[in-house]
Amino acid sequence: MNVRRLIPTAALAGALALAAPALTACSGTPSAGAADGRLAVTASFYPMHFLAEQIGGDRVQVASLTKPGVEPHDLEITPKQTAQLGESDVVLYLKGLQPAVDEAVAQAGVKNTVDAATLTKLDAHGPGGHDHEGAHGEEAGHSEEAGHSEGDGHSHGEAGGDPHVWLDPSKYAEIAKGVGAALEKADPGHAADYRKNTDELVGKLTALDTEFKDGLKNTATRTFITTHAAFGYLAERYGLDQEGISGVDPESEPSPARMKELQERAKKENVTTVFFETLASDKTAKSLAADSGLKTDVLDPLEGITDKSQGADYFEVMRSNLKNLQKALGAK
Structure with a gap:
């Protein structure tokens, strides 16, 4: 993960470095290639999280960027969450719903990103x-x-x-x-x-x-x-x-x-x-x-x-x- 590419400022980079070791404990998200062999999937909000759990079953470990009770339109992304994206094997999101997520996904450079807006026609x-x-x-x-x-x-x-x-x-x-x-x-x-x-x-x-x-x-x-x-x-x-x-x-x-x-x-x-x-x-x-x-x-x-x-x-x-x-x- 290229920290400088993800978070350009020194202050945020420091916060990112501090946050990264705690990701597994705090979010339950294993890093890519985790020892248990499961895919680390990060979902932007509940409808994406639900799909990941239903389809992935016990083969995936899913974390959501939007916590329960938070209005997803207004979500702000923390440095720790940006790091979480960078450590993910797969990211599921819906482009256009959460601007902060769109920006963080673009920065993270994860190989397997799925934009749900491309999977069906939007009206x-x-x-x-x-x-x-x-x-x-x-x-x-x-x-x-x-x-x-x-x-x-x-x-x-x-x-x-x-x-x-x-x-x-x-x-x-x-x-x-x-x-x-x-x-x-x-x-x-x-x-x-x-x-x-x-x-x-x-x-x-x-x-x-x-x-x-x-x-x-x-x-x-x-x-x-x-x-x-x-x-x-x-x-x-x-x-x-x-x-x-x-x-x-x-x-x-x-x-x-x-x-x-x-x-x-x-x-x-x-x-x-x-x-x-x-x-x-x-x-x-x-x-x-x-x-x-x-x-x-x-x-x-x-x-x-x-x-x-x-x-x-x-x-x-x-x-x-x-x-x-x-x-x-x-x-x-």
Whole structure:
């Protein structure tokens, strides 16, 4: 690892040198070529971490750059974490979601880096309620009335694409296949294990996709309001219309005009519920709900799992999301 190339200043280089020996103890991440023979995988945040664990099984040791409870969009990378990247056999991340991670990955020079944004097509989701051409519009589950997430201040992908692809089980399955191929390449001796685990995970994601299609087929309304407009792909996949209060950044304040527009839309579309999430404040959602006579509930963007999450892993939380959507939309 070239410390001078990773961290150019002397002060940070010193911090890096101090941090490196403690990496295995603190993060649980073995260095490349560890004695136990497992791959050292560093994931940028929970959806990547989950894929690594599900596909890698006991052949990998996985560490995440984003700790539970931390809002991933705002992550800052420490010198120790940059060192962790440099010691990794494989790095999994989603370019465009976390600028600090993108920069650190570029510095680290790890041979096997996997950018999930290259493994499926990203769409540029516009303001809620406006139609755009989808990535796979011909596939079942899409609707010409599909809604999309609202824009925010983040750089989303190479061509302005919305990065929240993991909330569409079909797109997440495409990413899983790419991650599996990357692990096979990094550790060809155990390729059969990675292939088997990938196939099993893709099968589970396909089943989840079917659950969502069937569960949201007949509803009293197709419109839902959420503080964190991260559900553009989910809405597009299942023919729903997402209305974001304040865009993809859940902490930003909506304008009075936007709040009024949402109140009118809620009345027109028979919306019953304003959704908020576990990692951000529910103040805005509750304010809009109170002013509009609506209920509130949780719709989790699954950027991290905490003890407040409605489930212990991706599948459990997604099924909780489905139940909450069914209730809010009046599923029959």
